[in-house]
Amino acid sequence: MSLRQGSMRYPYFPGCTLKAKARGFETSAVASAGALGVHLDEMENWQCCGATFPLQADNSFPLVSPARTLASARKMGERLVTLCSACYNVLKRTNHVLRTDVGRRDKVNAFIEEDYAGDLEVMHFLEVLRDDVGFDALARSVKTSLGGLAVAPYYGCLLLRPNDELGFDDPEAPHILEDFLSALGCQVVDHPYKIECCGSYVALEPGDLASGPSRMVVESARSRGAQAIVTSCPLCQYNLDVAQQGAHGREQAGVPVIYFTQLLAIALGLPEDVLGFEGHVISPGPLLRCVGVVGSDAIA
Amino acid sequence: MRLARDVVRGEEERKLRDISGEEVRSCYQCGKCSAGCAMTSMMDLLPHQVIRLVQLGQVEEALASRTIWLCASCLACSARCPRGVSLPNVMESLRVTMLRPGGRHIDPARLPADVLENAPEQALVAGLRKYS
Numbered sequence: 001m002s003l004r005q006g007s008m009r010y011p012y013f014p015g016c017t018l019k020a021k022a023r024g025f026e027t028s029a030v031a032s033a034g035a036l037g038v039h040l041d042e043m044e045n046w047q048c049c050g051a052t053f054p055l056q057a058d059n060s061f062p063l064v065s066p067a068r069t070l071a072s073a074r075k076m077g078e079r080l081v082t083l084c085s086a087c088y089n090v091l092k093r094t095n096h097v098l099r100t101d102v103g104r105r106d107k108v109n110a111f112i113e114e115d116y117a118g119d120l121e122v123m124h125f126l127e128v129l130r131d132d133v134g135f136d137a138l139a140r141s142v143k144t145s146l147g148g149l150a151v152a153p154y155y156g157c158l159l160l161r162p163n164d165e166l167g168f169d170d171p172e173a174p175h176i177l178e179d180f181l182s183a184l185g186c187q188v189v190d191h192p193y194k195i196e197c198c199g200s201y202v203a204l205e206p207g208d209l210a211s212g213p214s215r216m217v218v219e220s221a222r223s224r225g226a227q228a229i230v231t232s233c234p235l236c237q238y239n240l241d242v243a244q245q246g247a248h249g250r251e252q253a254g255v256p257v258i259y260f261t262q263l264l265a266i267a268l269g270l271p272e273d274v275l276g277f278e279g280h281v282i283s284p285g286p287l288l289r290c291v292g293v294v295g296s297d298a299i300a
Numbered sequence: 301m302r303l304a305r306d307v308v309r310g311e312e313e314r315k316l317r318d319i320s321g322e323e324v325r326s327c328y329q330c331g332k333c334s335a336g337c338a339m340t341s342m343m344d345l346l347p348h349q350v351i352r353l354v355q356l357g358q359v360e361e362a363l364a365s366r367t368i369w370l371c372a373s374c375l376a377c378s379a380r381c382p383r384g385v386s387l388p389n390v391m392e393s394l395r396v397t398m399l400r401p402g403g404r405h406i407d408p409a410r411l412p413a414d415v416l417e418n419a420p421e422q423a424l425v426a427g428l429r430k431y432s
Contacts, residue, residue: 015422016421016422016425017420017421017422020420020421021418021419021420021421022420048425050425050429051421051422051425051426051429052373052425052426052429052430053373054392054429055320055373055386055388055389055391055392056319056320056321056389056392056393056396057318057319057320057321057322057389058318058319058321059319059396062429084422086422086426156374157372157374157375157376161374161375161376161378161379162375162378162379163379171379172379195376196338196374196376197338197339197372197374197376198338199338199339199372200372200373200374200423200426201372201423201426201427201430201431202339202369202370202372202427203415203419203423203427204406204411204415204419204423204424204427204428204431205369205370205406206412209342209370210372212339212341212342213338213339216338233422234420234421234422235420235422235423235426237420238418238419238420238423242418279418
């Protein structure tokens with residue numbers, strides 16, 4: 001498929017965080033998709049996916065909420081697009097259980113009074129960009145040169161593992177974010193911590209425990225020259241951002257951690273009000289003004 | 301440590317297996333899980349040591365470890381395990397052994413104000429599901 005074939009429509013699941021703390025992720029994604037001829041059609045009837053996939057073999061109850069969403073999405077079409085890495089992980093893994101485990105499928109279906117067979121394709125927006133828009137077509141759509149901005153991709157865990165259920169990319173050497181960044185004209189900064197865990201929900205433990213692993217990730221990118229880090233996970237964004245709070249001296253500026261869609265919106269020349277950088281600890285504003293890719297002082 | 305048959309093949313280990321769906325006896329203690337774990341610098345026991353305790357029926361000792369609450373379920377270990385053991389499932393079975401009777405590792409009412417104010421909803425929902 002190419003851009004010239006007109007508008008592509010997808011049922012879209014936003015998830016809770018994109019309607020609250022990570023609004024900029026959604027506004028930049030929806031606007032960018034529109035500019036590329038992709039319509040993300042938000043589901044009318046969605047509920048929280050649960051934010052973490054349950055790892056208990058004897059308890060199917062945590063599958064109920066994502067299963068309701070999947071059954072509802074199936075009535076809209078054969079595919080469902082997500083943006084948040086956690087929603088992607090939970091919905092796709094739940095779908096896998098419902099598709100392959102008849103016992104658990106029957107139990108969950110009986111509870112939600114549906115007859116859903118797991119026959120939906122759960123996709124991440126990056127896959128839409130790669131497979132349906134195409135990175136070549138994306139490169140031709142770039143309006144604002146990112147001028148070789150040095151950007152480190154950060155996958156974390158939720159996009160990649162478990163690979164036998166997600167099949168998103170090479171689980172040890174992924175490259176979809178690298179290919180995406182290259183299409184936007186960025187200089188890709190490879191680094192060894194790009195698939196390591198940021199600490200995830202351990203952020204709730206007293207004592208700032210998630211900042212250890214997060215600092216390792218940031219340092220791995222910064223020491224190789226990254227000016228920014230891109231992610232598709234609101235919790236990675238938060239952990240990597242907060243880990244830099246007060247940790248950098250005057251000589252060493254923090255590395256902004258931004259959603260890949262925010263960079264996409266900039267490259268597509270979209271208005272700055274869709275970027276939504278409010279709430280970022282390390283403001284990307286100074287960097288982006290410095291390299292001349294955004295003009296306004298209005299960006300926080 | 302008492303290693304009698306009724307301890308090593310005891311009820312506690314069987315309960316954990318029912319919850320996790322994992323066969324910990326498959327583990328041959330190569331340590332690859334611990335080598336790749338992002339959280340080990342804060343752990344009192346390494347992940348493969350927790351598995352060893354469960355193998356030997358020493359469930360109380362495993363339950364007392366900080367490690368089970370520091371596992372972030374990132375699955376780096378299970379992705380690399382040569383024996384196909386999903387350690388995060390085992391860690392979850394230990395956590396829920398504490399939580400199902402009504403225990404709480406973190407009380408939502410006691411979360412610091414800055415975390416409540418700034419953490420993404422995803423962190424609160426995921427964290428409170430793992431910790432309470």
